[in-house]
Amino acid sequence: MVGALYFLALLSSTMAWGRAGLWSLDAARNGTGDRCTCDAFLPSSTFPIKDLVVIEQAAVEISHRVELEMGKLEDYETKLTAYAEKIIRLTVEIEKMEKNPDAYNDAHIDEIKVEIKQVEALITELQLSIKGSTTVFTSLRVEITVMVESLDMLEKSYDQNSVLATRREYIKVQLELEECERRHQEIFNPNIGSCSHSGIIKVSKPIVGQLNAQLNSGLKFGGWGKDSKPVPDRESMYWYSGYSSASIIDIRFYTNYKNLILRNHFQHHNLHSSWYGTGNNYIIRDNTMYYQINSPFGLAKLNFTTMKYESRVIPKASNRFSYTNSPNQFFDFAADESGLWVTYATDESSGRLVLAKIDEPSFGIEEEWVTTVYKPGVHNAFMVCGVLYAVRTIDIETEDIFYKFDTKTGKGSYISIPFERFQESYVNLDYNPTDQKLYMYNNGYYVNYHLWFNYTVEATIEATAEPALQLS
Template identity: 55%
Template sequence: MIATLLYFVILRSAAVRGALSPWTESNATDSSGECICEAFLSNSTFPIGELISLENTAVEINRKLEMEISKVEMYESKLQVYTAKIMNLTVLIELMEGDPDSYNEFHMEEVKIKIKQVEALIVELQLSIQTTSSVLVSIRQQVSVMIEVLTRLEVTYDKNIVLVTRREYIILQQKLQECERRHNEIFNPNIGICNHGGIRKISQPFISQLNADLNAGYKYGGWGKDSKPLPGSENMNWYSGFSDTLVSRITLYDDYYKLIMRQGFSTHELYLVYKYDWRGTGNNYIVRANTLYYQFRSPFSMAKYNMTSKTAEYKVVPEATTRFSYHYSPNQNLDFAADETGMWVTYATEESNGKLVLGKIDEESFALEEVWQTNIFKPSVGNTFMVCGVLYATRSVDSKTEEIFYTYNTRTKEESHVSIPFEKFQDSYVYLDYNPTDQKLYMYNNGYYVNYHVWFNHEGSRDKPQLLTGK
């Protein structure tokens, strides 16, 4: 086992250190005359026991994942069989409807039995899907906790020792993501489609690790995926983190694994783009079509930096003011969002007395094509994001709980007060955005990468959010 190997590596290193070693040593000779050396490394020096425990857990999780992957493969084959059965039944029923005189009561009963059989198969498959989904959520939580432990060990102790074990867990995360992706492709064909009644609930937070700078002081920033990836960049992740609200660079990673391993393939500095200072401010940026959209400093405006052509431009937003930011963070005056319908920006104006204004951005002209006025005071809002043309606003409930409390539908121009609570991991966060390519929320929370699964209201779904009236 890797942990056992690491034990002897540490032991040898301690022997080399000699008198400076914190090991407790004893020497003896056994009955055969062989010399025996014993050494004990206290857990305060290096918690080898934690690594051994983590490795045992990794083996268990790997076994679970292999089982769930085989189940997903079985679901795929079952779905093909069920689809064929349903198609055959559909053809048969159409024939019976077209020529009812050619079929007697026996034929009708036979069709009813086949329909009941298919119904039973579908119910069985639904139960299996629910079980697999809950297992995957549980595994993801376990892996997230272990990555957090490894990050702590890496910061506290020799990172080269921990790195070997970390790679094991990154491989587990990759396998988990692949299993979830295949599961979603089979059972969630609605990604990118808005045939639902809005958000139903938010999952538990999936905490990946501390940021790529391994610095909790970098509490301002964001991370996520491209909301409209270029061909070949579907798995690309990005990260931008700072100790203040100045936005000066962004780093790109080939995939989630590279993000966690801090192996970026490109870092873009905004300080000098064609000999001009293009730095921004706030924690309100997104990446779309390999272009960074963010709040420009001077003049106060919305800006975009094309990471392919390495060119930048800005556009002043009429009447937008710098006086009203979100509750958790300063300088979030222009907040960008992307969903299934396009790109958006939220802000406030002096004329609106600080109430939030929502604008739809025409991506080709990089200008506002339509604007909506809401009735929520922006400084009372934790953050906002867009899903299928609907604005969702959050606020704090307590130190561990956030709540989606307000929605504004741009199609119907209707607003609603709702209550959809979710865990925010720590008492504050600075970045929250929805990505339509995987239907996840991405949060940057005091230096940590956090994400959530989003569940929508479909026909027959349960746990619908409570509509609050009279507010």
Template identity: 50%
Template sequence: MMLLLLLVLSPAWAWIPVEDWESGNVTASLGESGQCVCHVYLPDTMFPADRVEHMQQVTKDLMLEVEIQINKMVSYKGKLEIFLGELKNLTTRVLILESDPDNYIKLDFELLRIELREFEALVSQLRESLNSSSPVFDSLYSEIHNMTLIVNQLETYDKSNLELVRIEFAKLQKKLEECQKEADIINPDIGNCNHTGITGVSRPMVVQLNAHLSSSYTFGGWGKDSKPARGYESMYWYGGYSSPSVYNFYLYSNYDNFILRSAFKDHDLPNGWYGTGNNYIVHGNAIYYQKNSPFSMSKLNLTTSKYDYRVIPQASQKFSYIYSDYQNMDFAADENGLWVMYATEEAKGKLVIAKIDEPSFGIENEWSTNVYKQLASNAFMVCGVMYATRSVDLNTEEIFYSYDTKTGEERHLSIQFEKFQENYVNLDYNPSDQKLYMYNNGYYVSYNVKFKN
């Protein structure tokens, strides 16, 4: 092989010592333009510098992938430990129930069945995550099936006694509801803003898997009416889907029926009124959600089943929260009323807060913030203050930013709270009970909010 070297040799050949060059392999001549041209004959064995560089990059990628997989295994180990602890507790409850079935009512049996279905979904999720089928998982499935059979058998014993207990339970429930109403009257902070902002968030209260009892329904939301009509103070709502498409909602008269998945009404959105995203709410006996075509905010009156929509020209469909696409409009409610948050191209993707005038269903006022929507997990309103969240790690979320619409003051915060699972698509504050409602990877999760008085 012959290389023409002009003045300096290529660095790729610098690894060959000069003393190893044979004089017969180097000749010199004068070029046509008078320049000196060296003819060097080098051996065919070349150092593969490009291959070494490629191997170094592949090694880095493999080390990163291994680290990611190790973190996943640690996360799965923690989930499995929690799961095994809950399964042990459930086994004890079934044994107690088997020894004395007359002291339990239908609700207890149904709750046990729901938990068993949840455990079955968790086992399936772990199997898919670990991409494994082993005797351990098969044994867990068998154990869950056997416990379900026991629960079904126990419920058939002594129906007369169960009916008496059910009547007594209904009386007790009525008394508890009366006590709850009195507690709401005694607590002056509910519905008021006698504080200077959020100082903390409680640990998550995981209610159960969604009403479809499927871990594939990762899109959706749940909660209570933030401004309930008289007689609907105890109502819960739910919407869950396997994609960002929004096409129906379920209503439950109270918490017990919500747990039992016994809806008193369900709304299937008609063609032309489908929505997208997950940041919808129920406020004033109406559901507010993001409509597809035209892109707009939409309203469904739950009493009259009347639909309405309003286009917000500056709202953009290009910007969404980090956990899910198509979450362009985020509806929120607080002690001051109804809000919608979105990003605009004029603001270069930063969140804009808009106050909704409920009677006219129009935009009353707007405030521009300095938080990029695509860097946030979600946002909610409390007493006219917007709070934005972001992910810290697999199990931790953080309220990192706030904007006060009354004063225009922005603050950078660090209020961390625990997640049940990594991804969530709906997070809303409800002023009627001062709780946060989260739809966390298919599970109903809620939090108590702590304020600085």
């Protein structure tokens, strides 16, 4: 089966400017009855129409480039299907040769070798094409980020209605790019919900949505993202909550990404004063918010379907150990393909990070693991497929996934997977298993990242040796 595994591994290695001012007409005539007057109220500064035109032109150009990439994706999908069929056929032939080598002569073997070289060349060509598309996506994201910053500035300085048409065009372009990237991911990473990999190997460049719903860069605390276990008809829902301090007093819900960008929420829940929370690493799962509370010091959950509130105390959890640069962050909730988790530190663990699996129906702790990493040295953490990943800051632009702990083996190890931040300060970082993305609340901006996993033949065999983790 050596030849068969080789080919499987080969396959797996291969997505009109409006009114200038307000006119007040005065119907009163002067004494002679032959004149009428009016007053013009002009803005205090001239609207930069040229800037808006430049943004509009950029939006049209980006839209055309996205359309070209969509066409390429269709070609990639066709080629990938053809290559897969060739590899499967060659794999069958090699398996036959391994079982009965005497039935084949040198000519047969040479013919197989030629076909192998041809498939290798085809896959190399496809990999280069895919890399080219990924580079284009990155470039388009940078251009869109510049566009949204310009639009935010114009909205703050001038009449928001005057910028609305251009913002709608920008949203259209951004949604087209989101769809193109989604199709790219479906074609080249059709493993959403699967844990048949050996872990994260790469994190994308930051993908910046825009400044928060209140257009306030001072709201540095908070979070945003998607429901990790969405209820029916809310699969596309996004949530957001932002503050100027580490408080949790309300939350907004948006039907989809477009309405998030338009700041058009369909629900805005103000928490009852006795339900207020603190910290930043709260999440939404099954239309329920899981978050930290101070009185009593512990965990809380609020179901937005039933508006039922519950709280739990973890007696050993300490309020002396928080994340680096994140005061009052004593509990960090996370969700992945296998369920709901929370991390904290205890005096018994001497500040080392403790990971606990939560039983969702009872809201109790199923099992605990004590890691070797010191919590105050960690900037944030998240879960993927039952594995804890801890992150720390390298410099003003770079974070590093430096540690992982596998709950299946009970062992931790030090790694290094650096990735870039959009801006220096961030407080919320969580993984979502429904799209395999990281969501970050970065200095008031919505930021997310694509993840790449090591889907090798060996990792697949290892994962399937035990029951695979599936989406709950």
